[in-house]
Structure formats: C-alpha cells, structure tokens
Amino acid sequence: MRDAVALDRLEVWKQKGQDLSKCPVRHVLDHVAAKWTTLILMELSKGPARFNAIGRALPDISKRMLTQSLRDLERDGLIAREVFPTKPPSVEYRLTEMGLSLLGPLGALIDWAELHASPIAEARRAYAAG
Amino acid sequence: MRDAVALDRLEVWKQKGQDLSKCPVRHVLDHVAAKWTTLILMELSKGPARFNAIGRALPDISKRMLTQSLRDLERDGLIAREVFPTKPPSVEYRLTEMGLSLLGPLGALIDWAELHASPIAEARRAYAAG
DNA sequence: TCAAATAGGTCTCTATCTGAGACCTGTCAA
C-alpha cells in the first residue's frame, strides 16, 4: 500500500512535467539524509545543546561541517539558534516543533538500520568473497 | 519514547568505546542518505527493472552514478542483480526481502518530507529574508 | 603577568566525490 503511494508520488510529479531534480520531496530528503544532520537531530533530541557540546558528542565532525550542518537545519526551520549574552557569548541550539516531528520517521529508519546491521554486514562479506 | 531509544543507542555505542564513525547504524544511514539510492529503491518498489529503465525513470542520474549506486545496493543485499542471456544480454534488478523491508521506514520519511515541504520552503524564504 | 582554556566560529588547503559525456562490445534491423 504504502509502497504504491510512495511510488505514485514520483510518477505524479513526473507527469506534471516537473523537473524531477526540483521535486521538493527529493530536496527534503537530500538533506534530511545528509551525512551529519541525522546525528545532530538525534543529539538534540535529548534537549537543547550548545555548539561545542554537539561537537563533543559527535567527535568526528569537523567544526566546519558542524557549522554548516547547523546552518542548514536552521535555515529549514528544523532547529532554532539562540545566542545568550554571557561572556563569552554562548549559543544554544534546540529542535523546533517541526524538527521534533521528524524524530518519529527518523527513529523508524534507525530501528531498521539497527535491526539489519548484521545481515548487511554479512551481505558485504559475501559480496567481497566473490 | 522512541527519541530516548534512538538517543540511547548512540550513547551506548559510545560507551562501548567504539569508534563512532564505524557505528553500523551510521553506516546504514549513510547510504540511505546517499543521493540516489532512495530514488532507486522507490523505483524498484514497482517491480523489477532493467538498467536503462531505471536510468530513464531517473532522468538526471548519470550512468556512472547509476552503476555505482546499484553496486552499493547490491553489495549490501538490498537489491539483487540478475543477468539474462538474451542478445544483447539484459540485466534485471529487483528488491530483496531486506530491500523490501526498508520501504516501510523509507515511506514514513517520504510522507514526512511531503507533508513538510511547504513549511520548509517557507522557513527558507524567511531565513533568506533575514 | 604570562599562558592556557572556553566559546563560537572562519579560512585555507587538500583529498575525495560527483556529474557530463566519450567510448566499448556485441547483436539486430533497415
């Protein structure tokens, strides 16, 4: 059922003569899916956090990418950025309503990923073996 | 609930002293996130299809990326590749059980994306406006 | 009093990845 629905959307879009590369769903997926945004959202699902705290939670993200990913998420309204006039000033990031609403579907995906991690690892071994 | 669960996984993983960058969940997400794999899976959700048919359905994918994405998906056991000895030989790709099982969570994400496409577009406009 | 740390970034450089498109092998139809 759901598959058919997902599918039809692509078809409907195409039949509208739209440029598939500008499909909004694709656009959204592109960066919901982007390498770091999922991890950042997961981290913020615990509660608001500051720049360096997020950085520490995700030790292998560079500051550059952290900044960029946070800006992306902010621009799309998934997280909010607030500056506090402490000295030195601190900046807090938190999920918006919309960001929060993404955790459900994202969680389902993570569940799937965890459930299938070992079959996938196995498939890779088999593939590598020939 | 689910958020706490999703979160804890990251924590648990970290506390095991594992290299976060090798976390299997992350690995799986990485290519759910990959630019084309989601679209290919959606296309194959209709039924098995051949190389060029997939290419036609996704007009702005280059052959190079199509080949590469298909190999990735095959290697991880999400799709299967079968060569038929027609002349010229034809190659059919289809979802495996595991690939099929991913459509559910993926569909949820797509539903979300479609539902929030316009709020996101609005957020972007607002952000751009200053 | 000098050094280091914290906070939140920016800048530059390099390595990797992507996309466009030419090319290849083989068979068939016109």
Add this chain to the structure above:
DNA sequence: TTGACAGGTCTCAGATAGAGACCTATTTGA
C-alpha cells in the same frame, strides 16, 4: 554499413568534505 539498443567503463573538470590553523574576547591558574 549505418544506426540503435543493451549495459556498462573511462577520463576529466568542478563541487564538496575534512583537517586543522587562526581569530576575538574573557576568565582561570601558576
């Protein structure tokens, strides 16, 4: 014999990601 289709591979230029030095300002510690 020329072109079309099938399913790719190859090369090259341009875009993108990651590492890490650097920046401003304030506070802490030695």
